[in-house]
Amino acid sequence: MRRYDVLLAGxxxxxxxxxxxxxxxxxxxxxxxxxxxxxxxxxxxxxxVTSNVRYRLLTDEERGDPRKAAFSGAIPRxxxxxLLALEPLEAVRSxxxxxxxxxxxxxxxxxxxxxxRLGTAVYPPLESLWDMLREVTPRVYPxxxxxxxxxxxxxxxxxxxxxxxxxxxxxxxxxSAEALLDVVRDRLPGFEDNRRAFELGHEAAGV
Amino acid sequence: xxxxxxxxxxxxxLAMGNEALARGALEAGxxxxxxxxxxxxxxxxxxxxxxxxxxxxxxxxxxxxEHVAALAALGASWTGVRALVTMKHVGMNVAAEALHFAAxxxxxxxxxxxxxxxxxxxxxxxxxxxxxxxxxxxxxILEPSDIQEAKEMTRRAFDLSExxxxxxxxxxxxxxxxNIGDLALGALPIAPRYRGNFERNPERYxxxxxxxxxxxxxALANIDRLRAEAGGQGFDRLLPGPGRTGILTSGxxxxxxxxxxxxxxxxxxxxxxxxxxxxxxxxxxASFVASVDRVVVVEELxxxxxxxxxxxxxxxxxxxPITGKELFPAWGELTADGVLxxxxxxxxxxxxxxxxxxxxxxAAHAAEVPPRQGAFxxxxxxxxxxxxxLRAAGRDVVYAGDIGCYTLSVLPPFRxxxxxxxxxxxTGSGQGIARVDGTPVVALVGDSTFFHSGVASLLNAVQxxxxxxxxxxxxxxxxxTGHQPSPTTDVLVDGTRRAAVDLxxxxxxxxxxxxxxxxxxxxxxxxxxxxxxxxxxxxxxIVVEGECALQSERRQKRGPPAFEEYVDLDPxxxxxxxxxxxxxxxxxxxxxVGPAGEPVYAIDDALCQRCxxxxxxxxxxxxxxxxxxxxxxx
Numbered sequence: 016m017r018r019y020d021v022l023l024a025g026x027x028x029x030x031x032x033x034x035x036x037x038x039x040x041x042x043x044x045x046x047x048x049x050x051x052x053x054x055x056x057x058x059x060x061x062x063x064v065t066s067n068v069r070y071r072l073l074t075d076e077e078r079g080d081p082r083k084a085a086f087s088g089a090i091p092r093x094x095x096x097x098l099l100a101l102e103p104l105e106a107v108r109s110x111x112x113x114x115x116x117x118x119x120x121x122x123x124x125x126x127x128x129x130x131x132r133l134g135t136a137v138y139p140p141l142e143s144l145w146d147m148l149r150e151v152t153p154r155v156y157p158x159x160x161x162x163x164x165x166x167x168x169x170x171x172x173x174x175x176x177x178x179x180x181x182x183x184x185x186x187x188x189x190x191s192a193e194a195l196l197d198v199v200r201d202r203l204p205g206f207e208d209n210r211r212a213f214e215l216g217h218e219a220a221g222v
Numbered sequence: 223x224x225x226x227x228x229x230x231x232x233x234x235x236l237a238m239g240n241e242a243l244a245r246g247a248l249e250a251g252x253x254x255x256x257x258x259x260x261x262x263x264x265x266x267x268x269x270x271x272x273x274x275x276x277x278x279x280x281x282x283x284x285x286x287x288e289h290v291a292a293l294a295a296l297g298a299s300w301t302g303v304r305a306l307v308t309m310k311h312v313g314m315n316v317a318a319e320a321l322h323f324a325a326x327x328x329x330x331x332x333x334x335x336x337x338x339x340x341x342x343x344x345x346x347x348x349x350x351x352x353x354x355x356x357x358x359x360x361x362x363i364l365e366p367s368d369i370q371e372a373k374e375m376t377r378r379a380f381d382l383s384e385x386x387x388x389x390x391x392x393x394x395x396x397x398x399x400x401n402i403g404d405l406a407l408g409a410l411p412i413a414p415r416y417r418g419n420f421e422r423n424p425e426r427y428x429x430x431x432x433x434x435x436x437x438x439x440x441a442l443a444n445i446d447r448l449r450a451e452a453g454g455q456g457f458d459r460l461l462p463g464p465g466r467t468g469i470l471t472s473g474x475x476x477x478x479x480x481x482x483x484x485x486x487x488x489x490x491x492x493x494x495x496x497x498x499x500x501x502x503x504x505x506x507x508a509s510f511v512a513s514v515d516r517v518v519v520v521e522e523l524x525x526x527x528x529x530x531x532x533x534x535x536x537x538x539x540x541x542x543p544i545t546g547k548e549l550f551p552a553w554g555e556l557t558a559d560g561v562l563x564x565x566x567x568x569x570x571x572x573x574x575x576x577x578x579x580x581x582x583x584x585a586a587h588a589a590e591v592p593p594r595q596g597a598f599x600x601x602x603x604x605x606x607x608x609x610x611x612l613r614a615a616g617r618d619v620v621y622a623g624d625i626g627c628y629t630l631s632v633l634p635p636f637r638x639x640x641x642x643x644x645x646x647x648x649t650g651s652g653q654g655i656a657r658v659d660g661t662p663v664v665a666l667v668g669d670s671t672f673f674h675s676g677v678a679s680l681l682n683a684v685q686x687x688x689x690x691x692x693x694x695x696x697x698x699x700x701x702x703t704g705h706q707p708s709p710t711t712d713v714l715v716d717g718t719r720r721a722a723v724d725l726x727x728x729x730x731x732x733x734x735x736x737x738x739x740x741x742x743x744x745x746x747x748x749x750x751x752x753x754x755x756x757x758x759x760x761x762x763x764i765v766v767e768g769e770c771a772l773q774s775e776r777r778q779k780r781g782p783p784a785f786e787e788y789v790d791l792d793p794x795x796x797x798x799x800x801x802x803x804x805x806x807x808x809x810x811x812x813x814x815v816g817p818a819g820e821p822v823y824a825i826d827d828a829l830c831q832r833c834x835x836x837x838x839x840x841x842x843x844x845x846x847x848x849x850x851x852x853x854x855x856x
Binding site: 026027028032035036039040042043048049050051052053054055060061062063066081082085086087088089090091092093094104105107108110111112113114115117126127128129130131132133134135136137138139143147150151170171 | 234235236344345367368369397400401402403404459461474476477478480481482483484485489557558559562573576577578579580581583584587590591592593594595596597598599600633634635803804807809812813828
């Protein structure tokens, strides 16, 4: 059995669930088993949202064993291979799913919680957030996705496709970049721009 | 065609749990559907309404409340049409009166009740375990363990319902309803039954005189027959093993248990997975309990399986210890990690240390990680209302909150809800407080919540001369659950007109003498109107009219924009009074850094909905709206 678990984290309105759906559709296209668990923040804007994307490759023998065939959508503690966060604080909030090998990719633009807005809490400096992440894994990649997307397209509409390209390059996803691009073509308008956005993500990964 | 309407049996697609539930009903030949939307089960209704285009005979409605929805579905079932009614767990309380009769009358077309439960109460004011209802409604319960099973069980539930003359409940927790995973489709029936035939049957349908008692007896006989034949239904699954401690579990926790056993390195534990959690199969329970020295029940919320299993084991003369709730709390969500920790204790096995690294680091820094709460969307009419209300009424009134998007007004910076329990608690309990406490009471209610069950509360207040200021926040949609139409929806997103209730006229007809209309996007005017209302006595109602920003934006996006509009905040004029940033707390107003490194406020153009509230309340005229009307090329 090969497993690959991706945890996506962000806040309401950022498109976390949609990003998870794109990653799952790619699995369907490639014949990889996929399960998921989403936390939707009570259908609210600005609340924490996560999406679990669990990929699995089984042998025929394993598929015939009911104990192995059962497929829970919830990533257990310390189980994420890749943590992709669209908000820095939410990367830290999801740390219990990371382990010493986890690849953490995070956006560097804070979205301040109301408590910080009201002055009743402090948003920690980004460097200290990265340090917290690095206490768990050395594979931490803070990326200025907003700057990158704005420079490439003038606005932020393609940000999640850039993120998808980045995840595909930095993670060891069991789905190919081609499958992800096919899904993007099927699901999102403006494919030429989206392909450029995906490639921008790949290039930013520097791999 | 919607992929969920695909006739292709065996085709695999990606589906949400709620979509799988809907597809299961279609594969069973669903003809009649009702629902009142409620998280987590709302999307079942969204999907079935959309699918009317592909199933022209299918009837699918958004009902005014769960009580009507359940009664109507029962009526359709009596005519021989297969019917489905869905609701959230607390909706069961509203539907309960109807559902207590359903086993008395029995069904003709299969009747299935999908209940979306909310362990952890992430989107609810209660996490009640609705399974207990079946001990007195006598409705069988199926608990799917994954998305595929959600479809299969729903499909089979209709057959079960007809075979045993009982409506069948599908219990689907939020983690199943909302999860998105792969689903293999089954075949669709060639000719679902869309037209029925009601045949008089007084002994079943007239619960009068001694007939109600006899129907009670028949309901009990039906559930006893199912109990006796439970083993033949094939909903449960036994994984045998040589271990002396057995695990009894159901639903999503089956997957959690198996993965936890794998992580803990105790693979050969006997596991009995319950698919039908009411009535339990007495023979399966007795033989499982007899095969081990100890049974641990892994179930979410209260000990429903545990109680039944103990009862059945006792009847079988067994004294094997059966435990569960000592290890797995009867409240809160039982997560995969909660199962892992509990089973580690049961089997004396340690969770591998490396798995806990992230959790330990997070725990060490917990105090540095500020919490994040939800907020009104940019452009939401409720933000202006909450702002104006707090300025007008201050902290010297009792704020009677209610259920809807505006429940978020309970959070800082507004905190204009002092209690929130169930639908229409504001008007309901508010009038009790107002009667015996001298403090003025201001109640909030949304349009859909008001029509759900608030009409009687308001009428009661009027008839009994209560002192109450009620704000009906009419945003024209059941917004929180995904924008189902409400009785005040007059234009759909595609521009179609719809017959809406005349709310102002309706309130006057109820006998409310002081009725006014307010505009949430003019916070100053609304504030004055609320001050006026506070000076009056008796029942006063302000209808605050402002459409949900997400819906009006969707409608506008369908046509070419008539003009472009920009909202700008001039840092030169801004005095940093914080009114927009802190008191209004709109997510589209952000703090950034000015040219000299000083903090400045700015409008985030990507988030701003141009609602104009910040412009209206800025005392320094630092916020301006500019409209650019594009001339058409000649």
